[in-house]
Amino acid sequence: MSIQFDQKTNIFKLDTDVSTYAFMAYEQGYLVHLYYGPKVPDEDLSHLMxxxxxxxxxxxxxxxxxxxxxxxxxxxxxxxxxxxxxxxxxxxxxxxxxxxxxxxxxxxxxxxxxxxxxxxxxxxxxxxxxxxxxxxxxxxxxxxxxxxxxxxxxxxxxxxxxxxxxxxxxxxxxxxxxxxxxxxxxxxxxxxxxxxxxxxxxxxxxxxxxxxxxxxxxxxxxxxxxxxxxxxxxxxxxxxxxxxxxxxxxxxxxxxxxxxxxxxxxxxxxxxxxxxxxxxxxxxxxxxxxxxxxxxxxxxxxxxxxxxxxxxxxxxxxxxxxxxLMRSQWTHKKRPLLINSWEAAVFDFDDNLLVDFAREAKKLGVDMLVMDDGWFGTRNDDTQALGDWQVNENKLRGGIKSLIERVNAEGLSFGIWYEPEMVNPNSDLYRAHPDWIIKAQGREESLSRNQCVLDMTRKEVRDNIFDQMAEVIGNNNIQYIKWDCNRNISEAGNAVLPKERQGEFFHRYVLGVYELMERVTSTWPHILLENCSSGGGRFDPGMLYYSPQIWTSDNTDPIERLTIQMGASLCYPPACMGAHVSANPRTGFETKGNVAIMGTHGFELDPLKMTEEEKEWAKKQVADYHKYYDLTHYGDLYRLTDPAVDPFFCDWELVSPDKEEALFTRVVMRKPENYYQMKRLRGLDPEKMYRVEGTEQVCSGALLMAAGLDLSQPWPGPEDGSSVTVHLTAE
Missing domain, CATH: 2.70.98.60 (alpha-galactosidase from lactobacil brevis)
Structure with a gap:
């Protein structure tokens, strides 16, 4: 048993495989902490109080x-x-x-x-x-x-x-x-x-x-x-x-x-x-x-x-x-590789353009098209229509069902963007229910990104948003939702709670959001839910309970992404980190893919504007996504070189739980002076022999962890923004 209680000493001892946590019920009922540290066999720890x-x-x-x-x-x-x-x-x-x-x-x-x-x-x-x-x-x-x-x-x-x-x-x-x-x-x-x-x-x-x-x-x-x-x-x-x-x-x-x-x-x-x-x-x-x-x-x-x-x-x-914690069926089920329309089109798209995106994306091997912001109400910019979750048939001629059927006919599944907690003052919902926004009595209302926050503590608000979502999601073949949240709460007040309960507002708001997410995920359990809040503005374990992936940052620059993703990995598994290849010009396509594959991997660009060389790189990345899927989603992460400390490199390694396979990645942030580079690996089985894919080199796990992997490059060597991956398999 991992929890023991000694009736003689009144000591509680909570043991894991590596740690002991102990406290005691002392005289007069005081609950006194004793110890938290490496696992110890001692039973009486009372002297530590x-x-x-x-x-x-x-x-x-x-x-x-x-x-x-x-x-x-x-x-x-x-x-x-x-x-x-x-x-x-x-x-x-x-x-x-x-x-x-x-x-x-x-x-x-x-x-x-x-x-x-x-x-x-x-x-x-x-x-x-x-x-x-x-x-x-x-x-x-x-x-x-x-x-x-x-x-x-x-x-x-x-x-x-x-x-x-x-x-x-x-x-x-x-x-x-x-x-x-x-x-x-x-x-x-x-x-x-x-x-x-x-x-x-x-x-x-x-x-x-x-x-x-x-x-x-x-x-x-x-x-x-x-x-x-x-x-x-x-x-x-x-x-x-x-x-x-x-x-x-x-x-x-x-x-x-x-x-x-x-x-x-x-x-x-x-x-x-x-x-x-x-x-x-x-x-x-x-x-x-x-x-x-x-x-x-x-x-x-x-x-x-x-x-x-x-x-x-x-x-x-x-x-x-x-x-x-991550209870979605998609936690341990292979997820589709998607392309998102935002950076390609922003608000300027119609049904034909999205179908063209889907057709070109299918040629690359992409599984899903996600239609981002701009598909509803009069949403042609960020000043209007949040809260009006009805399809804009001026953009999507024939309606969303027709669009989804056309995208499905191209061989792709379909996903959609929502921002359920928000409303623009310029919207039908706001005009009908101005009392539904969060505001303190007598205070001016702040705007952020031209929007207000709906009061999710109120059931009638949640019911309205859910019913609007159900009209679209429940009647169409939608496989993915991106749930965005693009502003924080100011002038916090509630029109319903009595004075003595106003301090409950913030917690009740979160409970309301959870209730709506619970309704969405339980009504449509097949849907892959991805959270977003202006990037990583709500990247937390509470969200992971409902969504197995979260958009890590709006910054898709692959070099900037190194510190963002490595930082997130202190707490969060790579499988939950939304990461895409975009049109950002800072590095080549190869490095963009090598950075994105540390997370969920996807694309955030216009497939109609890709060069032939970029398309070939994208096809390779799609193949790598499938080849390394189990490693990147279920493998153990080893951070080998910290990009916030090392001026030249960022290195990491993913090792399969059975230690039969490993994937090492190096990104060159700045060209080093010394081209002789050895990098010690971690997490391998020292008794196993590993083959470096694409070579005749076979080394023991012990040698790779003691001497390292030879990453030396001939002159002129690696350029700024270049990268390399090394795949190891046990013989």
């Missing part, structure tokens, strides 16, 4: 016998508010008396196989990891604030084979009066030393996922979003990397929030040099009114522990996402 010495100025409970015990320094699983612990708190509630003292103590627990689904308020479902009874085991801790009657149920699901845990909290008001929940983090992690570096991704539109690493410092450090979506500025992911650890070795802890709204990861290092990490909903834009008997469920946080550095951490998260 004390850090430093007793401070006479620190408040303490006189009912606890040991005078060293003070919440001011004791590590906890659920630190409350104003209890003598002066660090950041994981939960805070304001009761009828007006104070915000929140003090929850251990009452009991249960352990059971498998993992339950997460349900939020009023039956809304939260995206969460899933597992069968033979895959995981769950511990649920019951805690109670005896004064207010507030209960908290802490959930820990252990994925033993993957070094992973899923954590969340359910809060219930069992008292006799209302409680205002002001802070409810999903996870608290206490560590005994600040000997860690913090690693996370920041960015902006077209420059997402820039990786930064810096030491933990005394005080509070945080990453967060208050955009209403996760946003491109900070991803809801953080890693803690032990000093001296790197890509391939050392301890790493990965923290990923399964959520698509305002989030926060806060880290406070106290005066003893001990970090406390909290992850979950951003408390600065959140409150929740709980009447007696009402329940609030937090989103889920996934953590993984690795002794193989950042690379091992990433591969554990990738496997967890692919096997236990």
């Amino acid at each position: 004390y850090r430093g010495w007793y401070d006479s100025l620190s408040p303490r409970n006189p009912k606890v016998r040991d005078r060293r015990f003070s919440l001011d320094s004791i590590p906890q699983e659920l630190p409350g508010n104003s209890t003598g612990d002066f660090r950041i708190s994981a939960i805070e509630a304001q009761a009828t008396a007006g104070d915000c003292v929140t003090d929850l103590r251990y009452m009991g627990h249960r352990i059971y196989p498998g993992k339950p689904e997460l349900y939020a308020v009023e039956g809304f479902k939260l995206p969460a990891a899933f597992a069968g009874e033979d895959e995981a085991e769950t511990l649920e801790i019951e805690m109670l604030d005896k004064v207010t009657g507030l209960k908290a149920y802490l959930s820990y699901t252990v994925f033993a084979k993957n070094g992973a845990m899923a954590r969340s909290m359910r809060v219930e008001n069992t008292g006799g009066s209302a409680v205002q929940l002001r802070r409810a983090y999903s996870m608290c992690l206490e560590l005994p030393t600040m000997d860690y570096d913090m690693v996370h991704m920041y960015g902006r539109w077209a420059k997402e996922n820039t990786v930064t690493r810096h030491p933990l410092m005394h005080g509070i450090q945080s990453i967060r979003s208050k955009r209403g979506m996760t946003g491109p500025n900070h991803n809801p992911f953080m890693a803690l990397l032990r000093k001296g650890a790197d890509e391939d070795q050392g301890e790493a802890i990965g923290i990923s929030i399964v959520y698509s709204g305002n989030f926060s990861i806060e880290t406070e290092v106290d005066t003893l040099g001990c970090p406390r990490v909290l992850a979950g909903i951003d408390p600065g834009s959140f409150s929740w009114h709980l009447e007696p008997g009402e329940i609030f469920q937090t989103p889920e946080v996934l953590t993984v522990f690795s002794t193989e550095g950042l690379g091992g951490m990433s591969r554990s998260l990738h496997r967890l996402f692919m096997n236990n």
